[in-house]
Amino acid sequence: MxxxxxxxxxxxxxxxxxxxxxxxxxxxxxxxxxxxAKTMKKPGEDGRMLRRDFEENPKDYFLDHRRRQKLEKTVRMNETK
CATH class of the missing domain: 1.20.5 (Single alpha-helices involved in coiled-coils or other helix-helix interfaces)
Structure with missing residues (x-):
């Protein structure tokens, strides 16, 4: 070797x-x-999340939450057609 x-x-x-x-x-x-790590109830949803993740950027959390709601609504509307 x-x-x-x-x-x-x-x-x-x-x-x-x-x-x-x-x-x-x-x-x-x-x-x-x-x-x-402290947790909290997800605002507007079921379940829990890490508090620090929400506190770091609540604006993005709510923007993402609204996008998910719109997407779910669109999917439901397309399923009923």
Whole structure:
């Protein structure tokens, strides 16, 4: 085995180890953050959503909500024809 092959093998093994540790860390701490995230009822809809997603940009939420309502209405009208 050449020196370059050995170095490449050690580097890829090190990278895989690093990625595994990073993934495990993110999985553990990501769950903590989700548990602490506050939710709220979706305005004008059934279900819940993360409060921070709504608070970051409520204007876009309502624009998207109105677009979905118009689309659903159009689909229902086309189904009855």
């Amino acid at each position: 050449s020196t370059v092959t050995k170095i490449a093998g050690v580097a890829s093994a090190g990278m895989m180890l690093f990625m595994g540790i990073k993934k495990a860390y993110s999985a553990y701490h990501g769950n903590e953050q989700e548990e602490e």
